Amino acid sequence: MNIKMVRFNSRVSYTLLSLVASFTVCGILLLIVGYNPLSVYGIVAEGSLGSSYSIMKSLAKATPLIFTGLSVFFADQAGLFNIGAEGQLLIGGITSGIFAYYFSTIGLPPFVSIILCLTLSFIAGAVWGFIPGFLKAYYGANEFIVSMMLNYVAQYLCEYLVTYPFRGPGVTAKTNEIPASYQLPRFVDVSQLNLGFVLGILAVVAVFLFFRYTVSGRRIRTMGRNNVAAVISGVNVRKETIIVFLISGGIAALAGSTEVLGVHGFYINDLSPGYGFDGIAVSVLAQGNSFGVLIASLLFGALRSGGSRLDLRSEVPSEFIIVLQAAVVVFIATPRLIDMLKIRRRGSSKKKEAIDG
Amino acid sequence: MEVLSANGISKNFGPLWANKNITFHVDEGEIVSLLGENGAGKTTLMNILYGLYQPTEGYIKIRGKERRIGSPREAIDLGISMVHQHFMLVDALTVTENIILGNEPRKGIFTDSSLALGKVSELSEKYGLGLDCNAEVGTLSVGEKQKVELLKALYNDCSVLILDEPTAVLTPLEVEAFFRILQRLRENGKGIILISHKLKETLTIADRIYIIRAGEIVAETTCQGASVESLAELMVGHALDSKIDRNETDDNETVLRFSEVSCREKGRNVIDGISLSVRRGRILGIAGVDGNGQTELSELALGVRKVSDGMIEYHGRDIRNTSVRSRILEGIGYVPEDRQKKGLVNAFTVEDNLILGYEDDARFSRHGIINWHSVDSYADSVISEYDIRCQNRDEKAGALSGGNQQKIVIGRVLEADPDVIIASQPTRGVDIGAVEYIHKKLIEMRNRGKAIMLVSADLDEIMKLSDEIAVIYDGRIVSCAANGKYTKTELGEFMTGAREGDE
Incomplete structure (x- = not known):
């Protein structure tokens, strides 16, 4: 059999097994606490896939995760950790909130305004990403810590901006409402699903093509897999580190931008219930595959949308979904755990080492 | 006396046979070399002897008794030790600490350090390794680290020692010193299996040579009557054309x-x-x-x-x-x-x-x-x-x-x-x-x-x-x-x- 096939299959089967394992473990957890796991999963499934409305809701919930997941994934390909997607999202969100309203007041055509807002958000997120990238490249700072701490800076900065200078009318602190025509169009009125989802898919495709077909993409991946070999083969690691963080930050910002332009119509405190952090989980689940980001986002989006039903229809709090997501990440991140669960199939995995001699 | 023998060992991975009907033995006080190209199946064979793989066919005898070697632990208990190509040492620990790691002599709940040190330095002396047993391994040269690996194997009181490409990392002088140690081990009755693809070295040190090609033993020979050329031919399977003509040009800008x-x-x-x-x-x-x-x-x-x-x-x-x-x-x-x-x-x-x-x-x-x-x-x-x-x-x-x-x-x-x-x-x-x-x-x-x-x-x-x-x-x-x-x-x-x- 084609070697590529074998590897693809084993990776997919690992991931599927991890999912089954985490659902099982969480099911047992539910049993212990005294709930019927089948009925709980039933509610979640119905809430996420049961009707065309719930399917659209799942896709809508998946949209920001596609962007934040892709952002973390992008940095991960270079061997870098961007834990700052959450902050970059907020920065992108407030940029769109401010500018979309402003553009509507000066009468810019809606289409132009939307494009400009997306672009400006991307740039703002890129600037936010530049900070850890630059500090890493030139001062050896730990990008993990810097990008994470910048989340707090972003959070409080945005909170200030929306509470004072750009506060719109009303009791809650939010920016001025963006006129409907200046928002990302929705597919149907009743659902929050909007054009942002399509943009997310396009972004996934773009990232896939970038890594597959461009010289820069190759170099970034080389850097992620073997930094020393990358240097020897002529990769300017400093420059690429900064570029990666610019792009990664920009992509994460689009999550905020599409939420503001497509879902809320304004920027509000607590815009994100942790989409940036879920992006890390999405990236882990994606297993190094751009399209894996899409699939993982859809899964998490579905869980979130189905999970919100739990509060209405059962005694189980919707936070159970977070437990389930965490279990998925734990199982994915520890393949040995699956190895232990898996009945050892002789040969297939060890064959290669042996041929070496 | 024979300490270890492999009898008709075969090992397949799917359709691929890494070892085919391999039979060889090593006696006490003998250095046997397994010579072969990379990919010939040497490592698979060693992993079978060391309990990492199970043979598909064939069996291993130790001191004449058929044994199943299920894990490296069992191999060590049976007196088989292996020195890997890549060192497995902890840099921050001393020589002695590295050697007793996982096998510490106890005094109550504590490690009996003085007993350990004594035992280790005695061994070092006996085989002429000349190691400072209190030195931190991180400070040692590559050649010395190799000796530590060797000492680790000896500490386990092995009777068969498997050495995987031991000279790959050594300088010519270190190789000489290393061979003197091997000779000392031979005199002390150890059976040594040397895996190598270096012909000259093999000829210098080995008593008997098995040539392994494409998973099979294609020849067994003693050092007498073998030459670098003949061994190389056996290894590769065809004559090597090592003569390369050089042409001279005037343009040497x-x-x-x-x-x-x-x-x-x-x-x-x-x-x-x-x-x-x-x-x-x-x-x-x-x-x-x-x-x-x-x-x-x-x-x-x-x-x-x-x-x-x-x-x-x-x-x-x-x-x-x-x-x-x-x-x-x-x-x-x-x-x-x-x-x-x-x-x-x-x-x-x-x-x-x-x-x-x-x-x-x-x-x-x-x-x-x-x-x-x-x-x-x-x-x-x-x-x-x-x-x-x-x-x-x-x-x-x-x-x-x-x-x-x-x-x-x-x-x-x-x-x-x-x-x-x-x-x-x-x-x-x-x-x-x-x-x-x-x-x-x-x-x-x-x-x-x-x-x-x-x-x-x-x-x-x-x-x-x-x-x-x-x-x-x-x-x-x-x-x-x-x-x-x-x-x-x-x-x-x-x-x-x-x-x-x-x-």
Whole structure:
């Protein structure tokens, strides 16, 4: 059999097994606490896939995760950790909130305004990403810590901006409402699903093509897999580190931008219930595959949308979904755990080492 | 008396037979060598003896009794110890601590350190290892670390010792010392299985030699009546054509010139005023013990390190401030000394690795977009041209044997048609077939007018290939002369700093 096939299959089967394992473990957890796991999963499934409305809701919930997941994934390909997607999202969100309203007041055509807002958000997120990238490249700072701490800076900065200078009318602190025509169009009125989802898919495709077909993409991946070999083969690691963080930050910002332009119509405190952090989980689940980001986002989006039903229809709090997501990440991140669960199939995995001699 | 024997051992992985009906034995006080190319099945066999794999067919006898070896632990309990090619030591611990790790003598709940120290130093003395048992392993040289590994095996009170390519990392002097220790072990009745592809060494030390090819033992011979040539033929399966004609040209223009180059790092000159000329149609050999500035010199030429003083010219042009990328594309080809760390991305496919560093080349991409169609056909042609043994171009490079990995690196560089080739330890850890092949290629490149700088710690290699030999010691060139002016011993003296000032 084609070697590529074998590897693809084993990776997919690992991931599927991890999912089954985490659902099982969480099911047992539910049993212990005294709930019927089948009925709980039933509610979640119905809430996420049961009707065309719930399917659209799942896709809508998946949209920001596609962007934040892709952002973390992008940095991960270079061997870098961007834990700052959450902050970059907020920065992108407030940029769109401010500018979309402003553009509507000066009468810019809606289409132009939307494009400009997306672009400006991307740039703002890129600037936010530049900070850890630059500090890493030139001062050896730990990008993990810097990008994470910048989340707090972003959070409080945005909170200030929306509470004072750009506060719109009303009791809650939010920016001025963006006129409907200046928002990302929705597919149907009743659902929050909007054009942002399509943009997310396009972004996934773009990232896939970038890594597959461009010289820069190759170099970034080389850097992620073997930094020393990358240097020897002529990769300017400093420059690429900064570029990666610019792009990664920009992509994460689009999550905020599409939420503001497509879902809320304004920027509000607590815009994100942790989409940036879920992006890390999405990236882990994606297993190094751009399209894996899409699939993982859809899964998490579905869980979130189905999970919100739990509060209405059962005694189980919707936070159970977070437990389930965490279990998925734990199982994915520890393949040995699956190895232990898996009945050892002789040969297939060890064959290669042996041929070496 | 026979201590260990393998009887009709076969092992398959799916349709692939890594070992076929292998039968051999080792006696007390005997050194048996298993000689074979990389990929011949030596490692699989050792892993079976060491309990990591179970044979598909056949059985192992220890002291005449059939035994099943289920794990390394069981192997050790049965008196089989193994010294791996890659050391498994903890740098922060002392020699003694490393050796007793996992097997500590106890006094109540505490480790009985004095007893341990006593036992370990007694062993060290007995076999003439001369180790300071209180030294931290991190401070030891490679040769000493190897002795620690050896001591670890002896501490387990083994009767059979398996050594996997033990001399790969040693200098010529260390090899000699190492062999004296092996002889001492032999006198003490240990059965030693030596896995190697180095013919000369095998002939020096082994009592009996088994030649293993494509998973089968193809010959058993004693050292008497065997020669390097005959063994090599048996190993590879056909006669080796080691004679390579050199042609001489008048056009020996300097392509790469170092003038008084120094490189300062951490307050110390790692390269100290080196002047060298790498010329067209010539091979300049740089001999030296590892760590005397060879890596730095090569990386200065490539641009990974910066020149602190002096000048590097390529085709008469100052290249001190050009990027690595531009130097690669302008024809400086580099074969790094450590292919695993510097030359390859193991997680990438063979194909990916074949364009590593050359992605920008017009052969593979235009305007930054890679044309996979042409890369595919290029990769296939290099794989067949350089006889890179892999399932296909999409196999991960990390899954290949050392020799085949090296062929990827060499093929990648040579196919780019560089003007100057910097080959650093190009045959280290590579089997004899590949060594011959790489040597031939280098000479061929020389004859085609390439300028070659060959950096190697292997004096045989240097003397076989070079037109000129420069010896590097402590960041300086201590001797530079035409090949043939100095004997191997004299070059060895230059290399260790025992002789100097003859430039």
